[in-house]
Structures are given as structure tokens and as C-alpha cells.
Amino acid sequence: MQLDTFGEYVRSRLEHWGGEYALHRDCEYLGFQSRNLLAVLIEHGGDMPGRAQGYKPLETDLLAQQIEDIITAVARDNVAMACALRGYYCGRGRRKVERFETANLLLANCGQRPVSDRHYLNLVELGFQRVRGWMEGIAQAA
Numbered sequence: 001m002q003l004d005t006f007g008e009y010v011r012s013r014l015e016h017w018g019g020e021y022a023l024h025r026d027c028e029y030l031g032f033q034s035r036n037l038l039a040v041l042i043e044h045g046g047d048m049p050g051r052a053q054g055y056k057p058l059e060t061d062l063l064a065q066q067i068e069d070i071i072t073a074v075a076r077d078n079v080a081m082a083c084a085l086r087g088y089y090c091g092r093g094r095r096k097v098e099r100f101e102t103a104n105l106l107l108a109n110c111g112q113r114p115v116s117d118r119h120y121l122n123l124v125e126l127g128f129q130r131v132r133g134w135m136e137g138i139a140q141a142a
Helices: 005-020 037-043 062-077 079-090 098-109 117-141
Strands: none
Touching: 005 062, 005 079, 005 117, 062 079, 062 117, 079 098, 079 117, 098 117
């Protein structure tokens, strides 16, 4: 029996992406403004600073951003699969209960029908294989 080290690597990257893009975290961690205008004015004594000192979004990890780009590409083709992956890896709670409900909420927000728990787990596994395929392609190109 052979150990699937690349599969474990992909799972760890997906877990890391889920931590970076966790749905329960504040939106400022996803690249939106980190300080509002009032905070900038207070910081600079009432004067508006130059463009370079104004709004600066918090940066995300490049490895997590690469997975986010892959999930976005998957969403262009299969929204249900992307929602299942987001619910599974970016959600909170038990994977088959609360994260399943989160995935169905994401599907409803996208105008899709809710899925059964078996279909949800199938979508997560197929999504994992798809992300793995993208990452194998990236590794081959490098």
C-alpha cells in the first residue's frame, strides 16, 4: 500500500485556505479595507493623508489565495461544488452537520437547490479531486 502524500498535501492546503477564508471571520481579512475613513482622520490629526497612507487592505497568504483562485474557477463551472467546498473547509462546527447546513445556505444564496447530505459529501470529494487536478497541473507547469 502506497501513501498518497500529494493528496495529504492538497488536504492541508485546503485546511489552510479554510482557516484564512473562514466564513465566521470579519470581512476585513478577505482583502477589504482594514481601517475606515474616521480612523484614518483620527490617526493623522484631522488631515487627510496622501494616497499611499490611506486604505490598505489586509493581505492574505499567497498559498491560500492560490486555492481561492482555484475554487473561484470551480465556481464558474459548478457552483454547487464550490459552495460545498466552502461550507466544508471554511465553515464552523461538525463537518456533516453545521458545515452541511452552511453549504446549503450558500447554495440558497446562489439560487441553487439544497442538496442531501450524501450529495454534499460527494460534491466535497469531487471538488477535492478537482482542486488536486488543478494543483497537479500547476506542479507540472512549474
